[in-house]
Each structure stands twice: as C-alpha cells, then as structure tokens.
Amino acid sequence: MTDLSRAPTSKSQRRLISACCAAHITQDGLSASIYIILPVLAQAFGFGYGQVGLVRATHSACMWLLEIPSAMLSERLGERPLLVFGLLCAGAGYLCVAAANGLSGIAVGLAIAGCGAAFQHSLCSALIARSFDSLSRRSALGAYNSSGDIGKLTFTGILSLLLGVGVYWQALVVGYAVVAIVVAALIWHLLAKAHTAATDAVTPVAQEALGWGIKHRAGFTVLAIIVFLDIAVQDGFFVFVTFVMLDKGVSTGLAASAVVLTLIGGVLGKFALGRISMRFGIVATLIATQCLTAIGIAVLWAAPAAYVLAVLPLLGIVLQGSSTMTYGAVSELVSNERQSRGFAAIYTMANGASIVGPISFGLIGDQLGLSAALIGMGIVVLATVPLAFALGYALRQLNTQKA
Numbered sequence: 001m002t003d004l005s006r007a008p009t010s011k012s013q014r015r016l017i018s019a020c021c022a023a024h025i026t027q028d029g030l031s032a033s034i035y036i037i038l039p040v041l042a043q044a045f046g047f048g049y050g051q052v053g054l055v056r057a058t059h060s061a062c063m064w065l066l067e068i069p070s071a072m073l074s075e076r077l078g079e080r081p082l083l084v085f086g087l088l089c090a091g092a093g094y095l096c097v098a099a100a101n102g103l104s105g106i107a108v109g110l111a112i113a114g115c116g117a118a119f120q121h122s123l124c125s126a127l128i129a130r131s132f133d134s135l136s137r138r139s140a141l142g143a144y145n146s147s148g149d150i151g152k153l154t155f156t157g158i159l160s161l162l163l164g165v166g167v168y169w170q171a172l173v174v175g176y177a178v179v180a181i182v183v184a185a186l187i188w189h190l191l192a193k194a195h196t197a198a199t200d201a202v203t204p205v206a207q208e209a210l211g212w213g214i215k216h217r218a219g220f221t222v223l224a225i226i227v228f229l230d231i232a233v234q235d236g237f238f239v240f241v242t243f244v245m246l247d248k249g250v251s252t253g254l255a256a257s258a259v260v261l262t263l264i265g266g267v268l269g270k271f272a273l274g275r276i277s278m279r280f281g282i283v284a285t286l287i288a289t290q291c292l293t294a295i296g297i298a299v300l301w302a303a304p305a306a307y308v309l310a311v312l313p314l315l316g317i318v319l320q321g322s323s324t325m326t327y328g329a330v331s332e333l334v335s336n337e338r339q340s341r342g343f344a345a346i347y348t349m350a351n352g353a354s355i356v357g358p359i360s361f362g363l364i365g366d367q368l369g370l371s372a373a374l375i376g377m378g379i380v381v382l383a384t385v386p387l388a389f390a391l392g393y394a395l396r397q398l399n400t401q402k403a
Helices: 010-045 049-077 079-099 103-117 121-131 134-164 169-193 204-210 217-247 252-280 282-302 305-328 336-368 370-382 384-402
Strands: none
Touching: 010 049, 010 079, 010 103, 010 121, 010 134, 010 169, 010 217, 010 252, 049 079, 049 103, 049 121, 049 217, 049 336, 079 103, 079 121, 079 169, 121 134, 121 336, 134 169, 134 252, 134 305, 217 252, 217 282, 217 305, 217 336, 217 370, 217 384, 252 282, 252 305, 282 305, 282 370, 282 384, 305 336, 336 370, 370 384
C-alpha cells in the first residue's frame, strides 16, 4: 500500500498545487467558455432555449458518466496520466466544435470535451487532500477551488473581448484547443518533478476493506443533495443570463459580459466565504448565501439592464461562493484513503445537476418565458436552506466523535 504518511517536500507540494491549479484553470476555463459560445451558436444555427440547454447538458452528461470511473481508475494508474489524457480530450473536443456545421457536430465535440473534463476535479482534489496535512489542506483546496474561477474569468473574458471586436468564434475555439494541449504537456512535466507518495496509485487490494470511506452516510447524502440543487441553479443561471440580458435590449457583446461580471464576483466569493464560514459556521454562512442568491436572482428578473450589470458581481459572490463550503465539507465526511472517491461522488452529483439544470430551466423558458425560469431558480436555491441545518448536525456529530 502507498505510504500516505510520508509528507512531500515543500518544493514538491508547490509543484503539485501548481499542476492541479493549471489543470483546473484550463478545464474550468474551457467549460465556462461554452456559456459565451452558446448564444453565438444559437444565432448562427437558430437554436431554441431547449436546444441550448441540451447542447450544454451533453458536455455535463459525459462528465457525469466518467467522474467516478476516473477516480477508480486513478487508484490503479495514478492521477498524472489521467490528468494529461483529460486535457488532450478537451482539446480534441474543441477542435471538433470548431469544425461542426450543426447541432449534432457541436454536441459530439462538447461530448468529447466533457469526457476530458471528467479527468480533473476529483483527481486533483484527492492529490491535494493526500499531500497536505489537516491544517493546510483547507487552504490548499481553497486555492485549487479558486483557481477554477480564475480560469473561468480569464477564458470567458478573453473570449467576450475578442468576439466583441469581430474575431470569428471558430478561430477562438481552435486557439483554446491548442492551449489545452500545451497545458497537458506542462502538467506532465510538473507532476514528474513532484513525484511523491501522493502522486502514486493506491493499491486496490490493500484498500478494498475501506469501501467508499464515508464517515457519516446521512451527512454525505445531505451534502450531495445540497450540491445538486446548488449547481443546478448555478449552471442554469450561467447558461441563460446572457439571454436574459439580450431580452432586456442590450447588445450581444455587452450581454456576454454578464457571465464575466458574475465570475468576477465568484472569484471573490470563493476566497471570502470560506473565511467567513470559519468564523460564523457553515450553517449560518450557507443559509445567508443562499437567501442572498435568491434575492439577487429576483433583482436580475425585475431590474433594468443598467442596474443588473452593477449587481451581477455581488450576485456572483454568493452564487458561486457556496461551493467553497460544500466542496470543503467533503474532506471531513470521507476518510483520507478514499478522498478521490468521495470527491468523485460529489462531482458526479454536480455534473448531474449541470445536465438537469440547463435542460429544465431551458424547457421552462421555452414554455413560460425566461422570467418563469428565473423564478424557478430562486425557488430551487431556497430549497437548500433547511438541508443546511441537517448538514451542520452531521458535522457536529463527527466533531463530537473525534473529541
């Protein structure tokens, strides 16, 4: 069995976190860029809201299918080759999207990219969880979690800017595919230099008695439900916020900036709400976050475009900041040796929500209008509030057992 008690050197830890952050920046940046590309594709190919949601869900469905298998495979092969494979798949998928001439071709390309994106979140989270002790683990996971939002912000910002000045979307998609391939080579090099016990495969025969390593099944189930509802709203919001702005009469370029403005707040939220939750507790912080998210969605629905653009960064803080608390709770509910499976299970729920959310809110938008879809998002996010109390109870039970 891999000796997990051996702590990696400081330099190895820096290389490992750099590799994980590079993978997260690139994969999340590519995934978030879909939100910017979809309105352009909808105009080019005449897609309806339901088709837009379906195309986005294709990417999420492949992530959903492969998240847990990728974690199990990493126990045999190690994370390094799988992280590189995932980035190469993402690059290949984007090349297919650039060459597509209709709905089916775009769906195939995003499916390939989605398969690649599955080989990242749980693998990197497990690497970090095994490489850092309990005192530094939350900080390292927070840095990794925030790096994804930096990638989303950077990739979508560049894409919005270049689309606004008239660069063809196909050229931009090809450029992003090349970026994925280059980053794959960089990560291969960094993880080779950061070779530690944490980057080795875990021997399955020695670990088979551990099962899934879930310490509190009821608490883990509640966490999974919260993540599902939360991500369904997040993904649905990002898919359709540009369309909401277009409905308010703003230009295509300015409407696309709605995603970027929300992501700016998201980066701040991932950092700030993690610290706030340490002071006030996860239950109080999560409840406040979800209530403020519902209020922000109501403002988006009712306010004029100029006010909405000013509010979107504030909405982004609470809309995305909740992820720091929910994903951070995984390491407390799952044993150290099964971190990859625990994160994979939660990310599978998140990816399932990314399928259900855009399709459901898209169908509501087609049948009842985007206003009804926004109201639905607000109702769903408020449904997480009572669940937060149950999660807090489970975490308190675990802390009592440790004491």
